[in-house]
Amino acid sequence: MRRERMQGWGGFPVVVGERTVPEDADALVGCARRPEPRLAQGNLRSYGDACLFERATSMLRLDRVLAFDPSSGLLEAEAGITLDALLRHVVKGWFLPVTPGTRHVTLGGCVSADVHGKNHHSSGSFGRYVEAIEMVLAGGERVRCSRSEGSDLFRAAVGGMGLLGYILSVTLRLRPIASAAMVKRTIPGGSLDEVCGILEETEGAHEYSVAWIDCLAPGRTLGRGLVYLGEHAPADRVPSRDPLHLRLRTAVTVPLPLPECLLGRPSMRAFNALVFRRGARAAGDEIVPLVPFFYPLDAVGRWNRVYGRRGFLQYQVAVPKRGGLEAVREVIARLAAWRSGAFLAVLKTFSGAQEGFLSFPLGGYTLAADIPLRDRSVIPFLREIDRGVADAGGRVYLAKDAILEREVFEAMYPGIEAFLRVRRRYDPERRFRSLLSDRLGLT
């Protein structure tokens, strides 16, 4: 057991505490039997405080593949394995049915946040493809749950942010792919209305879609952007002797936190304009490798250091389709006006599918933007936006959050009561806790 400084990907907040690193299931059961409250940690790729507590159990050594059937794509693996390791060593010819924008997350983290990808509109969230999970509950009991067996525990643990117990292993249905390439289409949209129109019109025809939004574009072009659509490419469109070969590389790593002055508004405005113009020129279809299509940010190791030592918040909200465009416009306009504002954002559409009691996606739009934490005055500013999002019927994503207030959270998530009933049954002494659960009244 070591005392160390712990932080999520946004670098805020920071907690100093003890971390235990069990090597196998028996050691994990030993951790669960201890009376002190604690929290499972994956690879700390949630941005805020969902992965933080003063006593943590790192799941990263529980990373074995337990079974894989290459004819059906059914995989059972310990929850501490990362998606990167799965893609590298295990699953040639198969891919994740849903993947977040980084492969450096664990299976347990993907289940606990019920993560979404660029295909939520067509395929739903990660939890939909989880056939079963094995958990170690407070007190050390090992239980298996699924939609048909212990379904209340299953629905609470999927999207449950680690508060039901340790997820020891996950059985996941993968999807077959014929190549490690994508057919990518780029379509520019000159305003937010145009971008949203393109996302909606193309939803039925393309499995993957996402838009990059320019939050510094002037006047009526504010919210202009580039929509990227994608499909897995058939093998005969890939000019390679091994169409299934994945190139999983990190090209460069940011060595140190960068000085904050590098992220000035004029330089970012010029950068955004350049990206938009280049994207608009490259509009059309191309065959691209799968890895940069899904994980563009993974090409730069530790890119979170570009925001400096004080870190940043990633602000991600979902708003219902009805009234959603206006709500998104309002959030973008307010973020753009903030002095150390958001420079760019990502916009996607969600279907209405909901896997867990606390799952984030709701049918409509989701917008995510990075906000540098130059000083703490941004916190009350974002909390005010939170209230507007709640009034519009929307919600904040817990895997990115560090600042949401309890009453606003309660207005956003109708599944809280059902979640807490199950939590009280399986963890009556509230042994699984996080800074987030204490802040939001989930402890």
Ligand SMILES: Cc1cc2nc3c(=O)[nH]c(=O)nc-3n(C[C@H](O)[C@H](O)[C@H](O)COP(=O)(O)OP(=O)(O)OC[C@H]3O[C@@H](n4cnc5c(N)ncnc54)[C@H](O)[C@@H]3O)c2cc1C
């Ligand atoms: C660059 C980047 C891009 C991202 N893109 C997306 C995206 O497109 N879509 C999306 O949905 N998310 C996205 N995320 C967020 C990320 O997918 C989630 O926060 C995910 O939960 C992180 O997994 P992790 O293994 O790092 O878990 P951690 O961050 O360590 O933990 C996250 C939560 O899971 C719990 N947990 C982890 N492992 C276990 C376990 N074995 N048992 C019980 N509880 C556990 C923790 O207690 C905590 O509450 C992105 C993050 C980054 C850094």
